Amino acid sequence: MLKRVVCIASALVVVVAGASAFAQAPAESQKVGLALSMQRAYASVKSNLTHAAEIMPESDYGFKVVAVPEVRTFGQWFGHQTDNQLGTCAALRGVPNPTQGGTNNEQKWTTKAEFVKALSDAFAFCDPALSSLTDENALQMVKQGQGETARGGLVSALLSHALETNGIVTLYLRAKGLAPTAPPGAGRDGRGRGGRGGRGQP
DSSP states (O other), rough: HHHHHHHHHHHHHHHHHHHHHHHOOOTTTTOOHHHHHHHOOOHHHHHHHHHHHHHHHGTTTTOOOOOOOTTTOOOHHHHHHHHHHHOOOOOHHHSOOOOSSSOOOHOOSHHHHHHHHHHHHHHHHHHHHHHTOTTTTTGGGGETTTTTEEHHHHHHHHHHHHHHHHHHHHHHHHHOOOOOOOOOOBTTTSSSSTTTOTTTTT
16 A cells, blocks of 8 residues: 555656646747746646546546545545635735635535536636736735735745646546646647557556
8 A cells, every 4th residue: 555655646746747847938039927927837727627627527526546534535636726726815815715714625515516616716716816916016925824925925835736736636537547638749648749648548
């Protein structure tokens, strides 16, 4: 069991690193600032997570890659992701967290439709925070809990968590023979050019 967990963890590192490696390169003579690069990363992970949530069958939303009680099901990962987004984006926008004081989405939802809607609502809640990001206000301090954090730092944390979730749910999809969204320059199976890949291969 321990060997299997270690293998999964190693694969996760490769998946997350691969997502960063396929970041969109700027066109010739184009200058991409901090805000734009973060906005592009957000748009990419938003597309990837939405696609992953949609292609997994309803019957597999309770699936775990390992039979360990502490491991989240496929659906619970999206509940966990939405909770993180709502909390972080509430701080970015300076508004109350919509789920504060209530049951977290990880435990609240049980069906595919509920998880997909929760994810969509979380992205809709975060969209204004990302669209209003600029190179200048990324350095502004925003209230977070009892302290303050640079706006850009919170966006970075948001993206890091989303990329982690994307890497993990990709393993769940692969285990079920489903291909995640292919990054730029990758083949139809989600691998880089020249990779073997194919439906059902890890």
